[in-house]
Amino acid sequence: xxxxxxxxxxxxxxxxxxxxxxxxxxxxxxxxxxxxxxxxxxxxxxxxxxxxxxxxxxxxxxxxxxxxxxxxxxxxxxxxxxxxxxxxxxxxxxxxxxxxxxxxxxxxxxxxxxxxxxxxxxxxxxxxxxxxxxxxxxxxxxxxxxxxxxxxxxxxxxxxxxxxxxxxxxxxxxxxxxxxxxxxxxxxxxxxxxxxxxxxxxxxxxxxxxxxxxxxxxxxxxxxxxxxxxxxxxxxxxxxxxxxxxxxxxxxxxxxxxxxxxxxxxxxxxxxxxxxxxxxxxxxxxxxxxxxxxxxxxxxxxxxxxxxxxxxxxxxxxxxxxxxxxxxxxxxxxxxxxxxxxxxxxxxxxxxxxxxxxxxxxxxxxxxxxxxxxxxxxxxxxxxxxxxxxxxxxxxxxxxxxxxxxxxxxxxxxxxxxxxxxxxxxxxxx
Ligand code: 4AD
Ligand code: MG
Numbered sequence: 094x095x096x097x098x099x100x101x102x103x104x105x106x107x108x109x110x111x112x113x114x115x116x117x118x119x120x121x122x123x124x125x126x127x128x129x130x131x132x133x134x135x136x137x138x139x140x141x142x143x144x145x146x147x148x149x150x151x152x153x154x155x156x157x158x159x160x161x162x163x164x165x166x167x168x169x170x171x172x173x174x175x176x177x178x179x180x181x182x183x184x185x186x187x188x189x190x191x192x193x194x195x196x197x198x199x200x201x202x203x204x205x206x207x208x209x210x211x212x213x214x215x216x217x218x219x220x221x222x223x224x225x226x227x228x229x230x231x232x233x234x235x236x237x238x239x240x241x242x243x244x245x246x247x248x249x250x251x252x253x254x255x256x257x258x259x260x261x262x263x264x265x266x267x268x269x270x271x272x273x274x275x276x277x278x279x280x281x282x283x284x285x286x287x288x289x290x291x292x293x294x295x296x297x298x299x300x301x302x303x304x305x306x307x308x309x310x311x312x313x314x315x316x317x318x319x320x321x322x323x324x325x326x327x328x329x330x331x332x333x334x335x336x337x338x339x340x341x342x343x344x345x346x347x348x349x350x351x352x353x354x355x356x357x358x359x360x361x362x363x364x365x366x367x368x369x370x371x372x373x374x375x376x377x378x379x380x381x382x383x384x385x386x387x388x389x390x391x392x393x394x395x396x397x398x399x400x401x402x403x404x405x406x407x408x409x410x411x412x413x414x415x416x417x418x419x420x421x422x423x424x425x426x427x428x429x430x431x432x433x434x435x436x437x438x439x440x441x442x443x444x445x446x447x448x449x450x451x452x453x454x455x456x457x458x459x460x461x462x463x464x465x466x467x468x469x470x471x472x473x474x475x476x477x478x479x480x481x482x483x484x485x486x487x488x489x490x491x492x493x494x495x496x497x498x499x500x501x502x503x504x505x506x507x508x509x510x511x512x513x514x515x516x517x518x519x520x521x522x523x
Contacts, residue, residue: 099135248278282319319490450491
């Protein structure tokens, strides 16, 4: 017999099926017992009537505790009163394991309790829906870049050099040498784009973020495209296109999950091109006009990002940042040496930066000077400088944070729920 999954119940009306799953909840009205069973793809109400099931199996009902693993079989029927619209009339119940008293009950628990039980919390409806949406976000980014002719080239996780500043490095020992967990695949993407033209990498990246915020985790997943012969405007275009594509895909494939987590879908339906484009200087002006004092030259923090994004109902591009708030590799604007050709995309609804990227400095002498100014070890970057020695061309790319995007699309408060096992400043367990 084919394996049956609850999500396919509509195709099996009138047929006998076997569900291998776990008990989500149960109730009884004496003669009739109701078991809510989940199998990872959905939840189905199963009905055990005394006369239709062997007596000893009917009696198992009292023993089955929440999250016990069970295998049941019965006939699928339509029933508009049942959650999901389908019901299973049970013929057999088999217990695989009786669960010990389950620590997560339908009553409210505090977040720190739930975070400690994250390995179990994943089974609950809301967390389950969020992680399915995350999976769709990932499918969408892969499809988008593959369809646009990008080649996936994986970049290393253990690296000898810092890219996004030296304050957030996780250091480790590598056979007598210092190594770091990568902050970004970018530097390697710059090499592979010179070999393949359009590339992307997708993998975990690490930042030893010392601050506790609802937008930062220390291990997060980035998709990073990089394009040879591209300029700032080209990658702004791609960033916008991929965001529109992701949102469309989630709305198309995961609307049921958005409904489960009570996400207001209206603002997501509005995510269409074109997105507004402003410069850093215009953003500073906007913040000051809104009555919050902000000095030109500083980097935006969460409060400024929220003020800016509150003025728009779509993601917004902010470009031309002061060079001193951006990394050494960013190309300077030809018209003004104080400005970097970088872009951040802020999500609407106060979710902050979801994309960071820009055009790279392609000139050898300028880059050598920057490394010196930033006190970066020349030896670790020698290979990177080679890219400016052998056929250097203008190029640009960006990184999109999967958890930031998932958090925004799900409309959840904290980034920690957008990944199965978040790594935070104060927790590496479970
Ligand atoms: O803006 P960032 O630091 O840019 C880079 O790493 C570039 N080298 C990428 C590139 O051009 N290839 O990070 C890119 C994105 C951010 O916009 C954000 O979405 C996410 O990565 N991000 C984080 N997400 C969760 N927790 C953190 N601590 C994050 N830091 C960055
Ligand atoms: Mg950034």
